[in-house]
Amino acid sequence: MIIEELRDLIERHVRPDMSTPVEGVMIARDEVSTLEASMSGTVMALVAQGRKRLALGDRVYEYGPGQYLVSSLDLPVTGQFLDAGPDRPALGFGMLLDPAAIAELLLQGGAAAMPDGRGTPPSGIMVSEAPVQLLDAVLRLLRLFDRPRDLAMLAPLIKREILWWLIVGEQGATVRQLGLAGSNLSRIAQAVRWIREHYAKTFHVEDVADICGMSPSAFYRNFQAATAMSPIQFQKQMRLQEARLLLAASPNDVAGVGYRVGYDSPSQFSREYRRQFGTSPSQDALQLRGGELSLAAGLA
Structure with a gap:
């Protein structure tokens, strides 16, 4: 069975950093069911074992063995495996x-x-059910890890095949927009990059819309459809996730971290941080310093 062989190959070849000999391809093994915040990346993620629940804004996605997720934008998400463990x-x-x-x-x-x-x-x-053609292509790519002589020649071909099955598959409309320079998705991707690079600065939606070549109303509507958030909500998510990363390095400088990510009010920073992560910045900093929390969610 394809899924069973996928599990065996992933278990055999997985590395702590999820890297593989093929550029742009990752495999992951996770025993932790902790709720984690991360960026999704622009990625296709296929589950071979376990189930994952992912939240984007007010939308919740759940996928398990034989299902795949496509993230067409690098989005701030919160996720956890539902039944992962050492066994x-x-x-x-x-x-x-x-x-x-x-x-x-x-x-x-x-x-x-x-x-x-x-x-x-x-x-x-x-999220969709993976067709057998897609599963078969992923399996043949992983099999190449045991044949290093063939890897360099055949892996790029199979990666193209995987992309093709995504293009013509159930999520093809999303994947195709990634490759169309003038698509609305590509314009929203431009906005996402801009907000990520300027998350600590105050901005007007009209200015970002102008950068993307869209009217403010069309930009807001398309941004909300793609990200499940308004541009300002997206910026807030970016600020809070960056703050958490900074707190891991500077746990004794909560006020300074809030200021660096764009908050002028320490009380507002603390309030929004608690709402996002369920604990205050100072308490979370202590846990982060003790290594009790993970900052990476692995594959989307």
């Missing part, structure tokens, strides 16, 4: 989604016959 760890495969590679496949595969992606973008995260 039955969660196992997964991930592959970064390269817009240039998708664009090339669209040109070669007849993009003119596919929707052009000019409408409202789909949600930035979606």
Whole structure:
């Protein structure tokens, strides 16, 4: 059975940092069921064992063995494995989604016959059942880890095949927009990058809309559809996640960390931090210093 062989290959080849010999491909093993905040990355993630629940804004996604998730934007998410443990760890495969590679496949595969992606973008995260063609391609890619002589030649071909099954699959509309330079999703991706780079600064939605070449109303509508958040809510998520990373390095400087991520009011920083992470910045800093919390969620 494909899923069983996927589990065996992941268990055999997994590394602590999730890296593999193939650029842009990751495999993960996780025994922890802790709720964790992270950035999703622009990725396809396939579960071979275990179940994961992921929250994006007010949307909740759950996926398990034989299902895959596509994240078309690098989004702030909160997730946890529901039943992972030492005796039955969660196992997964991930592959970064390269817009240039998708664009090339669209040109070669007849993009003119596919929707052009000019409408409202789909949600930035979606979950589907993996078709057998996709599972088979992932399996053949992992098998190459045992054949290093063939890896360099065949792995790029199988990665293209995986992308193709995503392009023509149930989530194809989302993946295709990644490869279309003029799509609304590509414009929202530009906005996401800009907010991530300027998260500590106050901005006006109209200014970001102008950067993306959209009217303020169209920008707000498309941003909300793709990210399940308003641009200001997205900025707040970025500030709080960055604050948590900074607290891990500077646990005794809570006020300074709040100021560095853009908060002028320590009380507002503490209030929003507690709402996001369930504890105050000072309490969380102590736990982070003791290594009790994880800051990475692994594959989306």
